[in-house]
Amino acid sequence: MIVTTHEEWTDLFNSIKSESSSSDEKHVFIYACASDADSVCALRILERLFKNERVPHGWMAVTRYEEIEADFKKYYEEGGTALRTAILINCGAAEDVRELLHLDQRANVRVVIVDSHRPICHLNNLDSEEDNVIVFLDEDEGTCKADIPPWEDAAASSSDDEDGENDPPAKQRRLGALGGGGSPGSRSSPREERRKERAQAEAFREQYYAQGVSYGKPAACIMYDLAYHLGQENAHMLWLALVGLTDHLVHGRISGEKYLGYYLHYETYVSSAGHLDFQEEREVVDGEGATIRNNQITCRIMPQDDYRFGLLWEWNLYDAMLYSPYVAARLQTYTEKGRQMLDLLFAKLGIPLEEAQRSFAGEGYDMAPKYRHSLADKLAVHAPAFRMTDVAFKSFQLQDGLKRCVNAVDLVHAVTALLECGTRKGPVANFGDHVDKFWRAYSALSWGSDCDELRRGLDLAKKVQQALINDGGAVIQQKHYHNFKQFRIFDLSDHKMNSQHLVGHPMALHRLAAFFQEQHYQARGKRKPVILIGPRGGNDGRCLVIGYEATQRMRGNKLGTAFIEATERVRAQAWHDLFDTCIFEIKQEDVPRFKEELLRLANQLLA
């Protein structure tokens, strides 16, 4: 069942609440995807809601379906009777959850999905109150419930004896999109008519899946909206929702206009509820007991224009620009010539290089305020000459008195870095230790008691940015890519990166792929999908493969389908069980064959 209206959302939440309190098994369990900052934010909002309502709950960070499955098998006994609820954050919408988690044998378990992955698997779209798979969808994001093909009646499909394949799994169905539409017969008998209808439904489905993979409303925003309609929203939740939204922007999951739409929507909330003051209670010695002292605003969310160089506020202007994919793609700052261009830009901006290398907003010997204040105007005048036309964008900032402030963008970088980067000593692409990383990211987002994780995350994020441009620039200069008509392949499977422990993770590779695409676009004026085969991971010899296509044109990413097809045709050893179809792992030995097959498929696919 797909729930779209606010009433349905709040009804669902209230029914979870009342079921939990009347059941013997009160625990509501949340499985949160451990790969993006959005999930951490959504989790924190949902947790706060449960805490407010005194619903006992627990959560666990997961990176692949196997983990959910294993935990489900252990924890939810088959044929149990007590009503229970499991919640999936940022995973599950694109898969047939019913089949995956064997819900047929667990009729007492209800699975609620809050996921930004699109398309939503049509097998989850069953219009029935008793359905135990429930997907959150906000129709404002552009996808309507009516756009999703309905789950057809099992009885109807089995009555049609000619159709042998009864409910194929979602993956195969998606592949069906490649084969071309079925040809409906023209004779008309009752059975033929039914077949015709089925053929139509089939065509509708194929068309639906042929759009490719995209992303919907960030999970954190959906959770905030839920809190809003429950009347329990607070400024912290709002901030988390904004971070979730910014996460989608930073990782290219949302188009510019869409972001602006959300921005304007949330700006009204920010101006009305953006203060995070705690009312301070203090015993007054000679008065009438305790009084509430709340005379200054200490902590608040502010709308703030930010630049496309991430981490500027935590860094210095020179490094932030030098190591930002946005500037690097335009000026080639990884080359000597590019650096000269950057120096020239600084000259035009009237900022001495020495000043630019001082910390931007730190204390002590930071950049002189006169340069900082005039930066926005100067950039608006001079940056377009350097092909940086949209250098500023609207964002938010959290200010905590005079002590510290952090920008949403920087926070996203920090949290993502914490989620992905282990230590140099640890295994490079090991997914087993994601729980600890997730915990670090989780505590970095708790304003006030983050145990300094935020600071560490910001430092780590700077290193990631540096590594991204250094290693990425080296790849471009050494021409480690193949340029084809439809796409470009960067094969780094036997390439040694200097800071693989920082870059060799899905989100970082994602940004790297985006950087390659942007660089190519700036150099050649053409935007081609990028397929990035990451460096070989630690011990198991697997390579991460990322398919990246900019979402600017509001088209889905179709590379995922091609990946599955290609690996199946060459029988490569591959693991498609990450939550994103455009990211998967493949054995290093199979990489050459996989590439060949992909090329063969390309004409058919990406026409």
Next chain:
Amino acid sequence: MFGKQAYELLQEVASVPADNLPPFNEEAFRSVIDEVHMQHERLTTVYNESRERHRQRQEEEGGDPEEAAAGWQGTEAEATELMVYHSAILRNKRLLFTYVKERAERIQELRWTHRTLPEHVKANLSPLEQQYFRQYDRLLNKYCRSGGQGVGLDLTADPTPPDDPYVQVRVLRDYADVVFSSGKVSLRRGKSHWLPSDEVHPLVMDGVLELVGGTGGS
């Protein structure tokens, strides 16, 4: 020195630990009251004398004695003397009040923590204080009883209620499935749970669980 006796009286109570009481020092209490009476006497005499002098001065100057009676106009020295007596009285009064209040509060506190008065404390109470305790005891019992105006709960059982009956914990190592009052929970490394705080306490001691702070905000 003014107020010294009362101060020493208060010191008697303050130097004794909170769950005990020194005998009610009737003698010192009375002598402080005497001191106040003495100060009051002095105050009135100084005032009257000063008024008398003032009236005489007025007459010598040939003014209207009726007019002078309307207000008091003393010299600076007289005013200072009056002020000293006045504040000394207030201070003594305040110290005595504090003495009585502190004792009453301790008696109340003992009712909450010990339910009854320990014998060694009981011997030290004045008859009025004993009466106070009996009445307080009756009131509290009535409030804790179920029915009519009572809450039906022994509030003295846990004088400091926990902030939150539930706590968030992080599981540090794999452990068996545990049945809590809120249902069965599988404790696997890296999971987070929100559990009844009194039930998780032993597991926290064993190092299986870790309490997650962060009560501020969301």
